[in-house]
Amino acid sequence: xxxxxxxxxxxPLRDDQVDLAAYTRLIDRLGAAEVGSIGAxxxxxxxxxxxxxxxxxxxxxxxxxAGHVPVLIGIGALRASQVRALAADAQEVGADxxxxxxxxxxxxxxxDVAGLYEDVTAELSVPLVVYDNPGxxxxxxxxxxxxxxxxxxxxxxxxxxxxxxxxxxxxxxIQAIRAVIPEHVxxxxxxxxxxxxxxxxxxxxxxxxxxxxxPQAMAAIARPALAGEEESALAGSERLRPVWELIAEFGSLRxxxxxxxxxxxxxxxxxxxxxxxxxxxxxxxxxxxxEELGLRD
Amino acid sequence: xxxxxxxxxxxPLRDDQVDLAAYTRLIDRLGAAEVGSIGAxxxxxxxxxxxxxxxxxxxxxxxxxAGHVPVLIGIGALRASQVRALAADAQEVGADxxxxxxxxxxxxxxxDVAGLYEDVTAELSVPLVVYDNPGxxxxxxxxxxxxxxxxxxxxxxxxxxxxxxxxxxxxxxIQAIRAVIPEHVxxxxxxxxxxxxxxxxxxxxxxxxxxxxxPQAMAAIARPALAGEEESALAGSERLRPVWELIAEFGSLRxxxxxxxxxxxxxxxxxxxxxxxxxxxxxxxxxxxxEELGLRD
Numbered sequence: 001x002x003x004x005x006x007x008x009x010x011x012p013l014r015d016d017q018v019d020l021a022a023y024t025r026l027i028d029r030l031g032a033a034e035v036g037s038i039g040a041x042x043x044x045x046x047x048x049x050x051x052x053x054x055x056x057x058x059x060x061x062x063x064x065x066a067g068h069v070p071v072l073i074g075i076g077a078l079r080a081s082q083v084r085a086l087a088a089d090a091q092e093v094g095a096d097x098x099x100x101x102x103x104x105x106x107x108x109x110x111x112d113v114a115g116l117y118e119d120v121t122a123e124l125s126v127p128l129v130v131y132d133n134p135g136x137x138x139x140x141x142x143x144x145x146x147x148x149x150x151x152x153x154x155x156x157x158x159x160x161x162x163x164x165x166x167x168x169x170x171x172x173x174i175q176a177i178r179a180v181i182p183e184h185v186x187x188x189x190x191x192x193x194x195x196x197x198x199x200x201x202x203x204x205x206x207x208x209x210x211x212x213x214x215p216q217a218m219a220a221i222a223r224p225a226l227a228g229e230e231e232s233a234l235a236g237s238e239r240l241r242p243v244w245e246l247i248a249e250f251g252s253l254r255x256x257x258x259x260x261x262x263x264x265x266x267x268x269x270x271x272x273x274x275x276x277x278x279x280x281x282x283x284x285x286x287x288x289x290x291e292e293l294g295l296r297d
Numbered sequence: 298x299x300x301x302x303x304x305x306x307x308x309p310l311r312d313d314q315v316d317l318a319a320y321t322r323l324i325d326r327l328g329a330a331e332v333g334s335i336g337a338x339x340x341x342x343x344x345x346x347x348x349x350x351x352x353x354x355x356x357x358x359x360x361x362x363a364g365h366v367p368v369l370i371g372i373g374a375l376r377a378s379q380v381r382a383l384a385a386d387a388q389e390v391g392a393d394x395x396x397x398x399x400x401x402x403x404x405x406x407x408x409d410v411a412g413l414y415e416d417v418t419a420e421l422s423v424p425l426v427v428y429d430n431p432g433x434x435x436x437x438x439x440x441x442x443x444x445x446x447x448x449x450x451x452x453x454x455x456x457x458x459x460x461x462x463x464x465x466x467x468x469x470x471i472q473a474i475r476a477v478i479p480e481h482v483x484x485x486x487x488x489x490x491x492x493x494x495x496x497x498x499x500x501x502x503x504x505x506x507x508x509x510x511x512p513q514a515m516a517a518i519a520r521p522a523l524a525g526e527e528e529s530a531l532a533g534s535e536r537l538r539p540v541w542e543l544i545a546e547f548g549s550l551r552x553x554x555x556x557x558x559x560x561x562x563x564x565x566x567x568x569x570x571x572x573x574x575x576x577x578x579x580x581x582x583x584x585x586x587x588e589e590l591g592l593r594d
Binding site: 016043048049078079080081102103105106107108109111112113115116119135136138251253272273274275276 | 313340345346375376377378399400402403404405406408409410412413416432433435548550569570571572573
């Protein structure tokens, strides 16, 4: 389940309500594209902004529309009791796995984070992926903490942050992590512009934000990368450099939302306020990149 | 209302429920100490971890027990619609003012934050204090953004972050802010170890985390500082250097919780999990500092 392309769809809002009709169309599209898995309610799915009822409805709709594609559900929240409730909800609606980031307001210590994963995994009956996303959680995992958490029951994957460098350099980082975690725990790269390198360097999976909107375009990079075809994978990723530059400037959520709007997959604005969508010349740049690169899927 | 010592109490939890009995004892204590105002559900009050019902109950209990002391209620949340609901709740239970931080998960732009304050102030009928707390929100206000937001209706104060430096250096920063905001908007310093300097440098108020637990000890610094008695204020703050060092190391929330536990004002653990209280030798250091400095209030 934690191999290949894992597509992370947006959760579009309309008038501050989850637009379930648009959302299920996104999921149907991912099912048809036969992605390796669907990561619903990830950072791109705005999980942190939604309440428990909304998250349960989105999780249920994902499972219902994903067909045979495995579904991971994000269960992160600030308070441990909220996380446990969300884990129970995700399992009840039939999630194949859950994804947990150590969301913070007050700075978290390693002991806080270890305790959170201990508490949550103690009650779990599906696999858990550790969601290491320092850009949004402002928490940095040490190798020691990876080692401790990866040894907990039900932990079967770690979603690692974007890792810059050559394939060789990233391979060193991957090997350093693998050296401290059990063999069965899978590693997934995130940061779409770093995915080709990450997969070539030995990651098992790619947790992809744009994969939620452009599954075919991302699969076209994932396929050669997973097959070890270095030249082809890197060339495919290099071709999308203008996309990676947009993400570096605006963040993947706003770029995914603008692309989805341009492709008429969602109605804009679709982000939870106060987050504003891209407008004016920023929006024009996204449109131009989509058109110039022929990113219609 | 936005002058002098504003005390920010903990919201103690017990078995993952708000311990309203302990909380109201804290508020009664602040009322008796005649602090300038009470800042309920601030960062020290763990607002970000509590749900809407819990926050409404805490806000109502604060107003009920504060006597004639003005009450500010924190209304921050990730989603603008949540903030607006919390603002309505705070006003319904009788808050004298609200306090709003731009809480983030996805990185916020200046436009996002401006829009948030515009939306919220448009519906407000009590004063609003801008809560600039980059340590928890990871958002940094520019002077231009201060200027824009401070000119919105109902905005009557800005809680600025800890500002290091001599009185002269901090005065320059305060004057730079004052130069761009309307004259009626008050400035409050935060970061208890920076408060004497901040007040001497021209801040109107001190938004104090430890003031929620040790109002007399903090008032003993605030009083000379507000009177411009530089030597006495700085000496009073210097005397508490071991406290400021604990805060620098563990954060004010964990230090306030450990002090409150040691003084038997709350039952430990009292923080929302995954946040763990201080234990072992860390806890011993807090106890030793409280005893050595005679911080019993």
